[in-house]
Amino acid sequence: MELSPVFFTVFAAMAIAFALITVLKKNPASSAFSLVLVFFAFAGIYALLDAHLIATLQILVYAGAIMVLFIFVIMLLSADVPSFDLSRSHVGLRVASGALGLVLLGSLVWSFKNSVPFQGAGLFTAEKVEAAGGNTQVISELMFSEYILPFELTSVLLLTAIVGAVAIAKRRPNQHGAGPKGVRP
Amino acid sequence: MISTVEPWLVLSFSAVIFCIGLVGVLIRRNILVVLMCIELMLNAVNLTFVTFSKLQGDMGGQMSVFFIITVAAAESAVGLGLVIALFRTLRTVDTDEIRLLKE
Numbered sequence: 001m002e003l004s005p006v007f008f009t010v011f012a013a014m015a016i017a018f019a020l021i022t023v024l025k026k027n028p029a030s031s032a033f034s035l036v037l038v039f040f041a042f043a044g045i046y047a048l049l050d051a052h053l054i055a056t057l058q059i060l061v062y063a064g065a066i067m068v069l070f071i072f073v074i075m076l077l078s079a080d081v082p083s084f085d086l087s088r089s090h091v092g093l094r095v096a097s098g099a100l101g102l103v104l105l106g107s108l109v110w111s112f113k114n115s116v117p118f119q120g121a122g123l124f125t126a127e128k129v130e131a132a133g134g135n136t137q138v139i140s141e142l143m144f145s146e147y148i149l150p151f152e153l154t155s156v157l158l159l160t161a162i163v164g165a166v167a168i169a170k171r172r173p174n175q176h177g178a179g180p181k182g183v184r185p
Numbered sequence: 186m187i188s189t190v191e192p193w194l195v196l197s198f199s200a201v202i203f204c205i206g207l208v209g210v211l212i213r214r215n216i217l218v219v220l221m222c223i224e225l226m227l228n229a230v231n232l233t234f235v236t237f238s239k240l241q242g243d244m245g246g247q248m249s250v251f252f253i254i255t256v257a258a259a260e261s262a263v264g265l266g267l268v269i270a271l272f273r274t275l276r277t278v279d280t281d282e283i284r285l286l287k288e
Contacts, residue, residue, distance in 0.1 A: 002189055003189060003190040003195070004190075005189075005190050008190050008194075008195070012198045015198075016198075016201055016205070019202055019205045019206070019225055020205060022209070022218075022221060022222070022225065023205055023206075023208065023209035023212075023213065023218070023222060028215055028217045028218055028278075031217075031218050031221055032217075032221065035221050035224065035225070038202075038225065038228070039228065042228050042231075042232060045232065046232075046235055049195075049235050049236065049239045050239060051235045051238070051239070051250075053247070053251075054231075054235060054247055054250050054251070054254075057251065057254055058231075058254070061254050061257075061258055062224070062254070062257075065258060066224065066257065066258055066261050069261060069262065069265055070217065070220070070221065070261070070265065073217065073265045073268060073269065074217060076269070077268070077269070077272050077278060093211070093212065094212050097207075097208050097211035097212050098208060100207075100208075100211070101204040101205070101207055101211075102204070104200075104203075104204055105200055105204040108196075108200035108204075109193075109197045109200055112192075112196040112197055112200065113193045113197070122241050122242030122243040123242065123243065123244075124244045125242040126242075128242075138244060139244060139247055139248065139251070142244055142248060143248065143251070150252055154252060154255050154256075157255070157256065157259055158255065158259055160259075161258075161259035161260075161262050161263050164263050165262045165263050165265075166266075168263065168266040168267055168269075168270050169265075169266035169269045171273070
């Protein structure tokens with residue numbers, strides 16, 4: 001694949017480092033901000049892979065909308081205090097999870113390295129995409145022709161999610177007078 | 186000078202991120218961090234889709250990524266709504282404290 005090794009190495013190292021920080025930091029707010037940097041590094045790699053629309057969506061939706069939602073909830077719940085949950089979890093569980101992750105990683109890397117990838121000239125090679133007006137135009141035309149049914153179903157899914165999120169997070173009028181566990185400001 | 190990166194290196198990089206997210210889901214007890222690790226895993230799968238889409242000259246992979254991003258946005262909205270409802274009931278974001286069905 002035509003891909004600049006320098007930029008790929010930089011973005012990959014950045015993503016791995018900040019992903020580790022996300023998992024290992026005690027403070028959820030630091031985890032959230034490291035995750036934003038992971039998303040930016042992923043957007044860089046998407047741009048290197050000629051997926052320009054996906055790179056833009058990655059920044060707009062992930063680094064923008066989803067992470068604002070996360071940070072908003074962290075601040076709302078005042079949950080940005082260090083939680084020492086990592087040291088509290090069972091040692092056996094931690095060792096078993098690490099071993100499971102390493103085994104899965106090893107088998108995935110082995111199979112990726114030893115499989116012969118199908119490098120066929122599909123309908124959308126780089127030259128054909130360029131001739132048809134670029135990545136964004138090709139994806140947009142596909143989205144509104146071949147993938148129109150999933151696209152419309154996506155709008156139904158989003159509507160359901162909006163209604164569901166409001167219904168779940170809404171403060172219900174309490175019939176019993178006192179709140180749950182008697183907590184009342 | 187344009188040189189190349191082997192495809193298996195990009196795929197292995199996404200496998201690394203996926204495993205970091207998986208281990209994070211297993212060892213963390215803070216439900217917000219668990220949700221963030223799920224986002225990490227979704228991103229790793231997205232990168233695999235885009236890489237194969239580039240390898241095979243097929244736009245189907247990038248269309249899948251578009252739909253996955255939408256589903257991830259809906260998932261985190263509902264998930265964070267659940268976290269807020271949970272916090273209102275239990276005053277905690279710790280998954281060890283969630284044992285309402287055991288009492």
